Structures are given as structure tokens and as C-alpha cells.
Amino acid sequence: MNRVFNSFAAIFAAVFLVMVPAFASASTWNIDPEHSSAQFKVRHLMVSHVKGGFGKVSGVVTIDDKDLAKSRVTAVIDTASIDSGVAKRDAHLKSADFLDVEKYPTMTFSSTRIDKKGDGMLRMTGNLTLHGVTRPVVLEVEGPTAQVKDPMGNVRRGASATTKISRKDFGLVWNKALEAGGVAVGDDVDISIEVELILAK
Numbered sequence: 001m002n003r004v005f006n007s008f009a010a011i012f013a014a015v016f017l018v019m020v021p022a023f024a025s026a027s028t029w030n031i032d033p034e035h036s037s038a039q040f041k042v043r044h045l046m047v048s049h050v051k052g053g054f055g056k057v058s059g060v061v062t063i064d065d066k067d068l069a070k071s072r073v074t075a076v077i078d079t080a081s082i083d084s085g086v087a088k089r090d091a092h093l094k095s096a097d098f099l100d101v102e103k104y105p106t107m108t109f110s111s112t113r114i115d116k117k118g119d120g121m122l123r124m125t126g127n128l129t130l131h132g133v134t135r136p137v138v139l140e141v142e143g144p145t146a147q148v149k150d151p152m153g154n155v156r157r158g159a160s161a162t163t164k165i166s167r168k169d170f171g172l173v174w175n176k177a178l179e180a181g182g183v184a185v186g187d188d189v190d191i192s193i194e195v196e197l198i199l200a201k
Helices: 001-023 087-094
Strands: 026-031 038-046 047-052 057-064 070-079 106-118 119-129 131-143 155-166 183-201
Touching: 047 087, 057 183, 106 131, 119 155
Parallel strands: none
Antiparallel strands: 026 057, 026 183, 038 047, 038 183, 057 070, 070 106, 106 119, 119 131, 131 155, 155 183
16 A cells, blocks of 8 residues: 555655646736836827826736736726826716726726747737727737836836727717817827736745
């Protein structure tokens, strides 16, 4: 019996030693809401762009440094944290005409695929849920950066991402026609994201 037990123990130990490096290469990071943001830019009156952002971004990122394609991202944005610099405009953006923050208090992103592009760039595909609609989007990602330790002893790293979406794809269809032609608000929304990550303890 001892011989059989020892054989099983040896096999288990061998399997464990093989599996450990695979697990060890992946690490879990929390998005730091105080140092992360999502910015947007949209055409206004066909002549200029209005810019703004969301100040409350949170989520979890799993990074596999041996194979970044195996990394995963889940992020949540508080839609009521929108800020375009004009209180009246922000109130309209929060209303049922646009984000309808009372009904849809958050937008979420969950990655489904990550491809390496070289030169520190990644192409990340995922599902964006906004205004009750879920659609695939593709982000161009720079990073993640190398790890650094902050004065409090936390291990940090960061990443930047950009994408473009059609607001109509997410049911954000409010607009006004202009007398000279065109519309008050463009359809394309350029998005840029900055995230700072803290290694989970």
C-alpha cells in the first residue's frame, strides 16, 4: 500500500511542478479608479469636437507575461461620472436622450481575444455593453508597461487604449437636424482609455 501511495504522490508532485510555472506567469491586477479614466471625442455641429470623460473606471486585469494573448480584462465605467466641462451639457448627456444613467448606471467591457501586434502594441477584442446593448469592439492597446513600486509599496503598471464606436450601434440616436444641413451631434465617438493597475495582494 505504501508503494502505491508513494507512486501516486510522486505523480502528483510531478504534475504540480509542471503546472506551477503556467500559473506563476499570470498575475491579477486591479484597475486604480483614482488614476484611470476614459475620454471621448465627438463631432459637434459638424464644425468642431466636444471632449469629455468618465472619472470612475474600475475592473480587474489578469496579465500573463509569458503569453500576453492569454491575458484578460474586465472593466466597469460609472456612466454618471461623465464630465464634459459644462454642467448643462452633462445633465443632457445623463438624461434619457443619451446615456440614461438612472436606467443604465454602468457600461462594461470584457475582453474575448488579445493579439500581439509588435512594438509593445496589442489588439484587444471584447464585448462592450452600453445603454443596454452589447456589441464587439476592437481596442488598440499600448502596454502593459513594466512594473514599478510606488512609495506605499504597491506594485503598479499601466496601459493605454483607443477605439472608435458608432453611438447609433448602442441605441444612442438622439440628434437635431441643422438648417444648413447636417446634424448637431456626430455618430462616431473616439475613445481613449488610460488605466493604472495595482497588483492584487
